Amino acid sequence: MRFAVFGAGGVGGYLGARLADAGHDVHLIARGDHLDALRTDGLTVESVAGDTAVELPATDDPADIGPVDYVLFCVKAHDTREAAADLGPLLGDDTAVVSFQNGVDNERWLAEEVGESHVVGGVAYIFSTIAEPGVVEHTGGPARFVYGELDGERTDRIAALDDALRSCAGVEAVLADDIDVELWRKFAFICAHSGMTAATRLPVGDVRDAEDSWRMYRRVVEEVCAVARANDVALPDDTAAEWVEFAQELDADSYSSLHYDLTHEKAMELDALNAAVVRHADGTDVAVPMNEAVTAVLRPWAERFADG
Ligand SMILES: NC(=O)C1=CN([C@@H]2O[C@H](COP(=O)(O)OP(=O)(O)OC[C@H]3O[C@@H](n4cnc5c(N)ncnc54)[C@H](O)[C@@H]3O)[C@@H](O)[C@H]2O)C=CC1
Ligand SMILES: CC(C)(CO)C(=O)C(=O)O
Numbered sequence: 001m002r003f004a005v006f007g008a009g010g011v012g013g014y015l016g017a018r019l020a021d022a023g024h025d026v027h028l029i030a031r032g033d034h035l036d037a038l039r040t041d042g043l044t045v046e047s048v049a050g051d052t053a054v055e056l057p058a059t060d061d062p063a064d065i066g067p068v069d070y071v072l073f074c075v076k077a078h079d080t081r082e083a084a085a086d087l088g089p090l091l092g093d094d095t096a097v098v099s100f101q102n103g104v105d106n107e108r109w110l111a112e113e114v115g116e117s118h119v120v121g122g123v124a125y126i127f128s129t130i131a132e133p134g135v136v137e138h139t140g141g142p143a144r145f146v147y148g149e150l151d152g153e154r155t156d157r158i159a160a161l162d163d164a165l166r167s168c169a170g171v172e173a174v175l176a177d178d179i180d181v182e183l184w185r186k187f188a189f190i191c192a193h194s195g196m197t198a199a200t201r202l203p204v205g206d207v208r209d210a211e212d213s214w215r216m217y218r219r220v221v222e223e224v225c226a227v228a229r230a231n232d233v234a235l236p237d238d239t240a241a242e243w244v245e246f247a248q249e250l251d252a253d254s255y256s257s258l259h260y261d262l263t264h265e266k267a268m269e270l271d272a273l274n275a276a277v278v279r280h281a282d283g284t285d286v287a288v289p290m291n292e293a294v295t296a297v298l299r300p301w302a303e304r305f306a307d308g
Pocket of ligand 1: 006008009011074076077082083100101103
């Protein structure tokens with residue numbers, strides 16, 4: 001099958017390399033030093049699930065690639081709209097654009113650009129990053145990827161994507177019954193984990209050790225779950241409890257990509273995370289003071305690094 005990875009970074013580079021190793025025709029879309037390195041030295045993945053190195057066509061211009069079966073859409077959420085505007089040349093009649101991003105708005109933003117019939121929802125559970133140009137480092141996390149058609153249909157294209165991802169070494173592939181539930185499930189965790197590690201600039205171990213901060217972490221999760229339900233998302237009742245238990249077991253030195261971006265003066269996904277909780281709570285009867293506080297604390301930094 002023919003894949004384009006739009007944003008061949010921590011998530012996209014990892015998936016692209018795994019799919020290429022499984023025999024698929026993979027094209028990478030990247031930019032800057034990373035693109036230069038991909039062109040000259042190929043893509044190296046250093047992974048706790050096994051290293052690999054692949055030589056794949058790489059470009060910053062989707063027109064060089066043409067229509068594909070799947071676009072794995074893996075840019076940061078603040079780049080979604082701009083990147084979505086460049087998807088045209090990659091689209092055939094049945095091309096699926098699969099968002100493997102954090103946040104619950106990317107699918108809608110994509111649909112506004114390319115039409116809902118092209119959009120497939122997705123969630124990534126992995127800790128991976130561009131360690132240096134051309135090199136993606138996967139340091140942990142299950143490398144679990146969850147995906148599904150927005151209307152829950154078992155279409156041929158989602159079944160074929162499922163087969164392709166299941167055939168990849170180093171990938172745990174999960175076809176979701178209700179991708180909206182999966183998007184909000186991950187959202188509940190990532191808003192707490194990212195928001196609190198970034199706002200405190202400390203790893204989760206320190207947050208857990210400070211009673212007030214750990215209570216706030218738990219309340220962020222609970223608020224997001226309440227907002228999901230107020231927006232008619234059928235989150236299981238035990239979602240908040242599961243995440244709190246999960247966070248309790250996380251390595252004490254675990255941070256988040258939001259903390260990384262803050263401390264490396266890079267553009268932050270605040271608008272797609274805690275600020276999005278505040279937006280989605282608007283018009284419901286759910287109060288979200290903890291997410292408002294995280295947003296207020298991080299907003300000046302997000303503004304300062306918006307062009308980073
Ligand atoms: N890295 C991780 O461990 C995880 C990340 N996520 C989410 O996945 C999404 C992707 O994150 P990462 O892979 O970490 O980001 P990343 O920053 O490592 O990779 C994205 C790449 O896309 C490139 N890009 C953006 N717009 C482009 C354009 N118009 N043309 C060409 N290249 C473009 C960027 O330069 C960057 O190299 C985010 O929403 C993130 O929150 C979710 C789970 C885990
Ligand atoms: C915490 C983590 C790595 C979990 O997948 C994540 O999604 C992020 O930091 O953006």
